[in-house]
Amino acid sequence: MAVARLPLSIDHIPEEKRSIYDAEPVLSGRGMRIQWGHVVGLDGVDIDLYKGEVLAVIGDNGAGKSTLIKCLTGAYEPTGGTVYLDGQEVHFKRPQDAREAGIETVYQQLAVIPALDIASNLYLAREERRAGPLGSVFRMLDKRGMARRAGESVQNLGIQTIQNMGQAVENLSGGQRQAVAVARAAAFGSKVVVLDEPTAALGVKESGMVLDMIKQLRESGLGIILISHNMPHVWEAADRIHIQRLGGCAGVITPQSHDMGEGVAIMTGAKKLVQDQLDGAA
Incomplete structure (x- = not known):
């Protein structure tokens, strides 16, 4: 009801x-x-x-x-x-x-992995595999596709200070790290x-x-x-x-x-x- x-x-x-x-x-x-x-x-x-x-x-x-x-x-x-x-x-x-x-939640203690790049953090626990046998048999990740879609998610939020999706999160400022966490929530x-x-x-x-x-x-x-x-x-x-x-x-x-x-x-x-x-x- x-x-x-x-x-x-x-x-x-x-x-x-x-x-x-x-x-x-x-x-x-x-x-x-x-x-x-x-x-x-x-x-x-x-x-x-x-x-x-x-x-x-x-x-x-x-x-x-x-x-x-x-x-x-x-x-x-x-x-x-x-x-x-x-x-x-x-x-x-x-x-x-x-x-x-x-429903996505971004807690005060950000669940980001500093050593991983931005795209990997956006797709954390949701990694996408490559098409065909490379993904199904060899379990290779579609890193290029994830980086492209991560960039689109960041741009859709109007974030201008993050351009390189291959950049490690540990090199970002506090606001940029928060932006990564919010972008991940918005994407999913x-x-x-x-x-x-x-x-x-x-x-x-x-x-x-x-x-x-x-x-x-x-x-x-x-x-x-x-x-x-x-x-x-x-x-x-x-x-x-x-x-x-x-x-x-x-x-x-x-x-x-x-x-x-x-x-x-x-x-x-x-x-x-x-x-x-x-x-x-x-």
Whole structure:
């Protein structure tokens, strides 16, 4: 059975972006709960993500941000609740299941191999073999084809600082390494890309490059979940903002409906959304 949408008000969403909310959510969680003994990591969290949307997830340390994402993407198996993809119930037992369904996650600790070149990192665990007996019998990799397609993936994200796909990742800057990880997610994430603190260790210029990539991913029609502690970046990039607090959802706002100060106040518990704001998801 298809999932019912969460209540949604688009009054504060710019008019040119409202059409993305006409379709059903691409990824949803209902009643998400996980518990380890007496420790409750998530306590009945609901969430909706739409195609072509950047949904930021913010919260203090221990609020359940990463736990929620891991439950949605197969890294954790929740003790309660249901995950829906394109309106249909799904059960991810492992991250590989989510990847095969079109959901890619880029964690804060980048899963790149410094000694390998850029193309090899983009196709890590997805290596393509050459056609004919060279691939089927001798198991030779199609390195030229992978390098060409890796270059196309990087160009599609508007990354101008990476040109040589044969360059070792260890020779790249922090922002360029992040770009490689995001490009890999974009190349294989056909529905959803999750970014966990993508600008945490980057300077101003490199952070700007990553934010530009996020906008490119949104324009391509992917659903983007952005986990971040950097409030200016969240208010710049996000269409909606899901606020986690003490394992639950404190509310969903937009950059147009609430400023950064109000968002932080809700996140810390200094301010609470009234019930109609909670129901309408701002």
